[in-house]
Amino acid sequence: MTSVTTNLQDGPAPVNALEVRGLVKHYPGVKALDGVDLVVRQNEVLGLAGENGAGKSTLLKALVGLVRPDAGEIWVRGEKVKLRSVVDAADHGIGMVFQEQSLVPNLTAAENIVLGSEGAGVRRGIYRWDTMRKLAQEQLDKIGSHIDPLARTDSLSFADRQMVEIAKVLRIEERTSNPPVIILDEPTSVLESAEIETLFTQVRRLREFASVVFVSHRLDEVLDVCDRVSVLRGGQSVGEVPTAGAEPADLHRMMIGSTGSDDHYHEGLAEHSDEPARPRLVVKSMSGSTFRDVDLEVRAGEIVGIVGVHGSGREDVCRALFGAEPTLSGEVTLDGEKLDLSGTRGAVASGVGYVPAERKIEGMVGPMSVADNMMLTKQKARCTGPMVVPKKQATLVDQWIERLSIRTPHRGTQIGRLSGGNQQKVVLARWLVAGDIRLLLLDHPTRGLDIGARSEVYRLMRELANSGVATVLLADSLEEAIGMSDRIIVMNDGRATKEVSCPSGGKPTPLDLVKEMV
Incomplete structure (x- = not known):
């Protein structure tokens, strides 16, 4: 199979739903994006693949106004745009279902679904609950969900909250007169088989009037639901392939530069x-x-x-x-x-050690450093008597960073700046540092x-x-x-x-x- 590197050509061409040209983003000690190019065509599902740390999350955040790139351009339907916020991106028809979820836990599912676009659901600053419920139910019905729109979000399971996220982003259909661009970041990570198939049915429906960017580490899902796949490696665009006839091994080869082993369970x-x-x-x-x-x-x-x-x-x-x-x-x-x-x-x-499913909510403290997160439950391991010994902690943390191949600029880097895979390795290391x-x-x-x-x-x-x-x-x-x-x-x-x-x-x-x- 031959991969085709993306080339952005001058001259007359069909207007693309979304284009990224030479996007660059630096963080201290990390070049997250290094001249990324991306083209999303009208009425297609584009897969985005790459290892943790390849730059996918930074790219997606730039597309919804959460990250401002240092260089490069973003074009929406032939117009160069500056996306300064999520609202700004929504006004241009771009919406995203976040992997780590962005719901307000103490609000109802209905409030979350219509948040920022309540329309007839609010009159003179007061919620019209019957209307709110109806507006939310319309979105939930699209994905076949039986969630009660008036249930508090924090009472729902992770999988049900994910369905609320998807219903929420579908409200963008009512927000813009232009064909929307829907970004789905790991939407199937907690869904059961029946729910995944329901989601895929919805994604295929979206293709009829919108464009979709679909991100999943499950490469078989990417090949199943997408028309093309664009691959990132090390913050750069390394190529794209049509999904027809492609295999997971083909994508994996592009992601890491070599053929993956079938014996990944060791x-x-x-x-x-x-x-x-x-x-x-x-x-x-x-x-x-x-x-x-x-x-x-x-x-x-x-x-x-x-x-x-x-x-x-x-x-x-x-x-x-x-x-x-x-x-x-x-x-x-x-x-x-x-x-x-x-x-x-x-x-x-x-x-007893426990690695929770909701890593960013229960497994780590985002603003704290890699070292502090690693030592959260094993304070004695960095102490001599009652005193914390910084050198002892540094030595211990560095040993585990090396042993687990944790990619971080420094032990003092905020864990929230690491990729998901490296965050997970820090959470695992927390239970291993003391050896008990x-x-x-x-x-x-x-x-x-x-x-x-x-x-x-x-x-x-x-x-x-x-x-x-x-x-x-x-x-x-x-x-x-x-x-x-x-x-x-x-x-x-x-x-x-x-x-x-x-x-x-x-x-x-x-x-x-x-x-x-x-």
């Missing part, structure tokens, strides 16, 4: 020993508000996946094992000792990561298992759960209903699990 790294006869984690009849009578065992050096459809209770089980979700009954022991689940402090003190972790709870640890960053996380998980860490995994996909787990627990309607063995060479298929999940 099964060969697992070296399980018969020595630990007794399970490390034992859960007996644990019940909570969304799950009941859950039994679970995880041995030292074992990775146990938990799968289930949205609402099965698996996320709450994971949080309960960290003391972040209350339990009503049951007993949990770690290496034969009762585990205190009254709060997260007791779990951490017992050697016994149980690691991973809730969608590869969410939003490109194939290269996911592969690095998989390798680290295998290394931790080989060192004796017991791991509970809530995977990003059934394929990931199957590829990484030694055993899989299926949850259905709040109960653990089936245990499936996953030996090397005898793995179940996704269909085998789906039959048990529904």
Whole structure:
């Protein structure tokens, strides 16, 4: 397959929906964009691919007015524009569904959907709730969502909030008379299969009257729903390909400059020993508000996946094992000792680590440095007696930056400036710096990561298992759960209903699990 590098030519040509010409953006120690070119044609779905840190997020933020480029031009429907804010971009018909979500949690779904474009929903400064609900319902109906428009946003699941995000950006149809440009940044990262197919149906509908920029690290999704794919690497445009006849390996080759390995789950790294006869984690009849009578065992050096459809209770089980979700009954022991689940402090003190699904909300403090985020839960590791020793902290942090290949200008760089994959590696390192972790709870640890960053996380998980860490995994996909787990627990309607063995060479298929999940 031959890749075609994008060339912007002078002379008469069809007016494109959106053009980026030579965009440049610098941050301290980082050149995020280095002369990026991009063309989005009318009535097409353009995929945007690249590894974490390739410049995708910076480019998208520039297109919706959140980042002002240092050089270069943005053209919308043949007109050169300056996009100084999200409102400015919306006025030009550009809207975006953000990967990390941009909803106001204490407002209703309806308020979020019409925020900034309430129209008839407000009269003399007072909400007309019947009208607000109707306006929001119109958008929710487009994507087949059954969310109550008057439900508070913070009461919704992550997946439901993502559907609200999508409904919100579709309001741009009413805001502009021009064909809109809709940017979808990792819209499927927390959606189930049925919801993904609903979204793809909506994306194909959008193509009839709009242009779409679709970003996903799931390369098979990009090839499924897009007409063309433009690839970034190291802040530069490296080419574009039509999706017809293309394979994920073709895109991966362009993203990293070489062919990716099919063995990205690193099964060969697992070296399980018969020595630990007794399970490390034992859960007996644990019940909570969304799950009941859950039994679970995880041995030292074992990775146990938990799968289930949205609402099965698996996320709450994971949080309960960290003391972040209350339990009503049951007993949990770690290496034969009762585990205190009254709060997260007791779990951490017992050697339990937790990587949450919502990395930027629960897993890190954006304005703080890489070093401070890495040391948040292991303060004693940087102290001698009661005193913090800066040199000791610096040495420890630098060791983990090197070991995990964390791409950061400096340990003092704000973690919020790093790519998603590097942020995730810092969150993982937080539980490893003191070397006393016994149980690691991973809730969608590869969410939003490109194939290269996911592969690095998989390798680290295998290394931790080989060192004796017991791991509970809530995977990003059934394929990931199957590829990484030694055993899989299926949850259905709040109960653990089936245990499936996953030996090397005898793995179940996704269909085998789906039959048990529904």
